[in-house]
Amino acid sequence: MTAAIRRFFDHDLWWSFSRSPLTVGAALVTLAFLLAALLAPWVAPHDPFDPASLDLLDAFTPPVWTERGDPRFLLGTDDQGRCVLSTIVWGSRISLLVGFAAVLLSAALGVALGVSAGYLGGAYEAVVMRLADVQLTIPGILVALTINGVARTLVPRELQEAAAIWVLVLAIGISDWPKYARLARGTTLVEKSKEYVAAARVIGLHPLRIMVRHLLPNVMGPVLVIGTIGLALAIISEATLSFLGVGVPPTTPSLGTLIRIGNDFLFSGEWWITLFPSLALVLLVLAVNLLGDWLRDAFNPKLR
Amino acid sequence: MSAPPLVAVEGLARRFDVSRPWLARLLTREPRRWLQAVAGVDFAIPRGTTMALVGESGCGKSTVARMLVGLLQPSAGRILFDGSPLDPRAGRKALAPVRRRMQMIFQDPYASLDPRWRVADIVAEPLDAFGLVASRAERRERVAELLRAVGLSPADGSKYPHEFSGGQRQRISIARALASRPDFLVCDEPTSALDVSVQAQILNLMKxxxxxxxxxxxxxxxxxxxxxxxxxxxxxxxLGRIVELAPAEELFTRPRHPYTRLLLDTVPDLELRRRERVPVAGEVPSPIDPPAGCAFHPRCPWANGRCRAERPEPLPVGAARVACHAVEEGRLLA
Structure with a gap:
């Protein structure tokens, strides 16, 4: 165990990580968001989803450092008297949840299709990859909107609020798979020609077993890198859909929903309702993106 | 050779489709193009012996190897293993008993071991695949035994391939090939990726x-x-055919086919005691568009009209089998 820890700190990856202050900063910010999201019930000063604790008289309180600020609400409150800081913490939780789940879905879908297409080849590969090409010609957000709309009409009305998050995950996940499929197929083509795959075929292993046990682990490295960058994009997609009003409902707001709600009050002077969720979104996406960029460079032997 | 051969190959051939894509072919009215990698190869390997296939790169020797172990399907001809023909189109389950008995050692020890697997798992892969071990303890014991057999320590089983040198990796590769207790090993350039000093160790291990x-x-x-x-x-x-097949000493002391002589002449001879060298120029022609007649005639100093028109059949000459008109006619006496 101690040897494993020592190896970790001896590793090139750790070296390149600790040498880049930007990356360390990005990692800290991401970690902070993750912790806040995970521990939201204990971190957030208020529970913004509990109607009993809300008081409409607190509505539109500006941030604490302004003239009419209230020490109970650090970043002010929104139109329903919800603490903006708390909604950001809870909102990040939903944004991150949707982001992770969507990346997981699209990566699983894309890697499964990409690896099998690369390994099996032939007509199956042609169909899968042309499908990916076709979907790439349509803007992702449009695909997500379409899937979202179709899924919503299929979900019964009384379940819509509860299912909203999973409909979003489905929409973003499906809109993003071609990227993973292309990457997985390319990496599979490289790995497939290596002799360890031939050795497995000489033994007569089932193609499925070769794909799962040999190709998959060797394809996951690059996928992890793209997945990190994909997480940032998925969070933005979620925010966009929620901003457009087709995402999560206002009762359980994500960062995108918060920005949209705040937008309604921007012209009446209550700038803090939209500004702080926006800043949180920018910070989160930037941090995750920087981490992804660093991972990509660190894994690229040509840049080392 | 009284004992029946373990492996025999009859009229083995393989061609590859190297045509351009269908649409491009349709537009340019180009015919399909085939690369004849292997054509009409016959040989038999008696049990317990070593048969070598030599030739320049692109002559089809690796293709023969890959067909034998089932990585490629022959276009024509058949493979007999232990007297019974191998049906490459048979199912995975039906082929398993034969696959267990033939394994392969690969050329590049840096690519032939899955970098994400521990050595013990790599070596045990055939054991797991053919269901040869009943328990984890038996598996561990068998892996240790295999590692010892190739000169490694059983403790090496918990390491990853990148922790080993090229020669050690090739030992791991051999241990994996031996795991299913095969009778027949196909060794595709097992030492050409290794340092000269390590080559000898691996070859001695194989012997x-x-x-x-x-x-x-x-x-x-x-x-x-x-x-x-x-x-x-x-x-x-x-170019896909066996031009001379002979016992090793015979081939090295009395090479008959002009191409064999060319190959042996290219070996540096420190004592300069060999006969006069015959300069042979030129390169291997393209197997997509092989020369008519004897494939070697453009480079052969003894080629005549017959060589350019008629393909020589392999004929017995002494203990050897040679496919050459000049040898058959006695035009060429060493």
Missing amino acids: DLQERLGLTYLLISHNLAVVSLMADRVGVMY
């Missing part, structure tokens, strides 16, 4: 194992020194 386990080898190599050390019989391949 030891052959003696101890009664293995039969098919050795693919372009290195004549390796071949002369290892092989009992040697087949010289040129």
Whole structure:
């Protein structure tokens, strides 16, 4: 165990990580968001989803450092008297949840299709990859909107609020798979020609077993890198859909929903309702993106 | 050769489709193009012996190896293993008993071991695949035994391939090939990626194992020194065909086919005691568009009209089998 820890700190990856202050900063910010999201019930000063604790008289309180600020609400409150800081913490939780789940879905879908297409080849590969090409010609957000709309009409009305998050995950996940499929197929083509795959075929292993046990682990490295960058994009997609009003409902707001709600009050002077969720979104996406960029460079032997 | 051969190959051929895509072909009215990698190859390997296939790169020797172990399907001809023909189109389950008995050692020890697997799992892969071990303890014991057999320590099983040198990796590769207790090993250039000092160690290991386990080898190599050390019989391949097949000493002391002579002449001879060297120029022609007649005639100093028109059939000459008009007619006497 101690040897494993020592190896970790001896590793090139750790070296390149600790040498880049930007990356360390990005990692800290991401970690902070993750912790806040995970521990939201204990971190957030208020529970913004509990109607009993809300008081409409607190509505539109500006941030604490302004003239009419209230020490109970650090970043002010929104139109329903919800603490903006708390909604950001809870909102990040939903944004991150949707982001992770969507990346997981699209990566699983894309890697499964990409690896099998690369390994099996032939007509199956042609169909899968042309499908990916076709979907790439349509803007992702449009695909997500379409899937979202179709899924919503299929979900019964009384379940819509509860299912909203999973409909979003489905929409973003499906809109993003071609990227993973292309990457997985390319990496599979490289790995497939290596002799360890031939050795497995000489033994007569089932193609499925070769794909799962040999190709998959060797394809996951690059996928992890793209997945990190994909997480940032998925969070933005979620925010966009929620901003457009087709995402999560206002009762359980994500960062995108918060920005949209705040937008309604921007012209009446209550700038803090939209500004702080926006800043949180920018910070989160930037941090995750920087981490992804660093991972990509660190894994690229040509840049080392 | 009284005992029936373990492996025999009859009229083995393989061609590859190298045509341009369908649409491009349709537009340019170009016919399909085929690359004849292997054509009409016959040989038999007696149990417990080593047969080598030598030739320049692109002569089809690796294709023969890959067909034998089932990585490629033959376009024509058949493979007999232990007397019964191998049906490459048979199902995975039906082929398993034969697959267990034939394994392969690969050229590049840096690519032939999955970098994400521990050595013990790599070596045990055939054991798991063929269901040869009943318990984890038995598996561990068998892996330790295999690692010891190739000169590694059982403790190496918990390491990853990148922690080993090229020679050690090739030992792991051999241990994996031996795991299912095969009778027949196809060795595709097993030492050409290794340092010269390590090559000898691996070759000695292979000879030891052959003696101890009664293995039969098919050795693919372009290195004549390796071949002369290892092989009992040697087949010289040129453009997909065996042009000369002879016992090893015979081939090295009395090469008959002009191409075999060319190959042996290219081996540096420190004492300069060999006969006068015949300069042979030129390169291997394209197997997509092979020359008519004898494929070697554009480079052969003894070629005549017949060589350019008629393909020579392999004919017995002494203990050898040679496909050459000049040898048959006695035009060429060494």
